[in-house]
Amino acid sequence: MTTLPIALIQTRTPASPAAAFAHVEPLIREAAAGGAKLILTPEATNFLIQDRAKRDAVLTTADADEVVQKLRGLARELGVWLLIGSAIVKSGHDGDDRAANRSILIDDAGEVAATYDKLHVYDVDLPTGERWRESASIRPGDGAVIADTPWGKLGLTICYDIRFPQLHRALAKAGAVMISVPAAFTVPTGEAHWETLLRARAIETGAYVLAPAQAGTHEDGRRTWGRSTVVAPWGEVIANLDNDEPGVLFATLDFDAVARARNAVPQLTHDREFVLPS
Numbered sequence: 690m691t692t693l694p695i696a697l698i699q700t701r702t703p704a705s706p707a708a709a710f711a712h713v714e715p716l717i718r719e720a721a722a723g724g725a726k727l728i729l730t731p732e733a734t735n736f737l738i739q740d741r742a743k744r745d746a747v748l749t750t751a752d753a754d755e756v757v758q759k760l761r762g763l764a765r766e767l768g769v770w771l772l773i774g775s776a777i778v779k780s781g782h783d784g785d786d787r788a789a790n791r792s793i794l795i796d797d798a799g800e801v802a803a804t805y806d807k808l809h810v811y812d813v814d815l816p817t818g819e820r821w822r823e824s825a826s827i828r829p830g831d832g833a834v835i836a837d838t839p840w841g842k843l844g845l846t847i848c849y850d851i852r853f854p855q856l857h858r859a860l861a862k863a864g865a866v867m868i869s870v871p872a873a874f875t876v877p878t879g880e881a882h883w884e885t886l887l888r889a890r891a892i893e894t895g896a897y898v899l900a901p902a903q904a905g906t907h908e909d910g911r912r913t914w915g916r917s918t919v920v921a922p923w924g925e926v927i928a929n930l931d932n933d934e935p936g937v938l939f940a941t942l943d944f945d946a947v948a949r950a951r952n953a954v955p956q957l958t959h960d961r962e963f964v965l966p967s
């Protein structure tokens with residue numbers, strides 16, 4: 690039996706990187722003190738800024754980003770694996786001044802083990818009048834990423850990616866036993882869809898779904914749904930924060946549950962080719 694104690698960090702990330710690190714650091718220390726060996730933070734852990742000009746004033750490369758670099762040091766000091774759910778960083782693509790919305794997996798020596806740039810960007814008009822055009826400021830990534838960890842493979846996704854089941858299915862078929870879904874969900878879609886989407890992706894893949902979330906009313910008035918959640922491979926919520934306050938959520942993953950779910954319903958081996966009627 691391979692078990693893994695994890696923790697999800699729920700944050701209300703401030704706009705300045707220094708304040709963002711000061712906000713998340715004690716929560717990560719609490720998670721490590723509580724025995725977590727893998728700790729995951731939400732989308733936009735390094736700063737949460739909507740205004741493009743204000744964002745560009747602090748935007749830098751991952752190598753120069755003070756939050757990313759301090760979190761690498763913290764992972765090493767605490768001897769834990771840390772998924773920075775995302776950092777908003779310069780994409781590294783010449784001729785495209787949009788940022789990357791990037792998950793960065795840090796190992797227990799503080800080294801970068803994997804990075805993933807969010808594939809699906811959030812361009813929506815909600816019935817409440819909320820309007821998002823993430824593609825205006827974020828360059829979507831080019832591919833899916835699966836990271837090796839000491840406990841098995843982790844499939845990386847970010848927030849709006851949760852609505853694309855084919856990505857999760859592909860990650861599971863490629864061996865992912867855990868899928869990370871760091872998020873900054875809106876309140877109306879959180880209320881209507883968050884838990885159902887997370888549970889559906891876990892059920893469809895027979896993988897653990899780990900979803901640390903931004904929570905509450907941020908400095909610029911933006912509101913996020915919170916409700917960080919861990920879903921087991923059979924679809925049950927094994928841990929969640931039923932609120933939108935910053936905090937730490939502990940859970941223990943038992944990877945026998947992955948095999949149990951996939952043996953009971955071997956759907957990952959049952960895909961059919963099909964043609965659509967023209």
Ligand SMILES: O=C(O)CNC(=O)[C@H](CS)NC(=O)CCC(=O)C(=O)O
Nearest residue numbers: 733738811823848849873874875878
């Ligand atoms: O911009 C940042 O600082 C951090 N990124 C986000 O907040 C992103 C893009 S705007 N939010 C989502 O993807 C929400 C998805 C969602 O709510 C849904 O799928 O319904």
